[in-house]
Amino acid sequence: MMAVYCLVQFVLLLGLGVQFLQTAMQMPGMAAVVYLVFLIGTLGLLGALLEGRRLALWLEAARLLLLGTLPVLTGLWLDGSALPVALRMVCAAVSVVSFVVLLLAWRNGRVQATDGDAAVDVSASTMARD
Numbered sequence: 001m002m003a004v005y006c007l008v009q010f011v012l013l014l015g016l017g018v019q020f021l022q023t024a025m026q027m028p029g030m031a032a033v034v035y036l037v038f039l040i041g042t043l044g045l046l047g048a049l050l051e052g053r054r055l056a057l058w059l060e061a062a063r064l065l066l067l068g069t070l071p072v073l074t075g076l077w078l079d080g081s082a083l084p085v086a087l088r089m090v091c092a093a094v095s096v097v098s099f100v101v102l103l104l105a106w107r108n109g110r111v112q113a114t115d116g117d118a119a120v121d122v123s124a125s126t127m128a129r130d
Contacts, residue, residue, distance in 0.1 A: 006049055026079075
């Protein structure tokens with residue numbers, strides 16, 4: 001399920017990349033750099049999620065929190081353009097839905113096997129056959 005989540009986020013990222021390319025020439029220099037770093041960082045983060053890195057889950061949750069709250073609070077998009085209220089609410093809704101799906105994907109990826117009192121996470125480990 002994490003692969004599907006990452007695929008959907010990648011498609012959304014492609015849309016942001018196209019929007020960046022369309023508006024990069026009109027953006028102030030520092031805004032363009034921040035937007036570009038955000039795009040590249042998100043691409044790396046999606047790769048880390050696919051690899052199952054634990055820190056990536058927390059970073060992705062923080063990214064979703066920022067993308068959901070900053071446009072609502074400031075009224076601005078990453079390129080500095082003003083967003084109508086309807087688009088601010090769409091940003092918030094997409095972030096909330098993405099966060100819920102991220103948690104579900106993470107939870108489905110963890111398979112718990114009990115060995116006495118200790119729970120063993122076997123999702124990332126390989127088990128030897130007897």
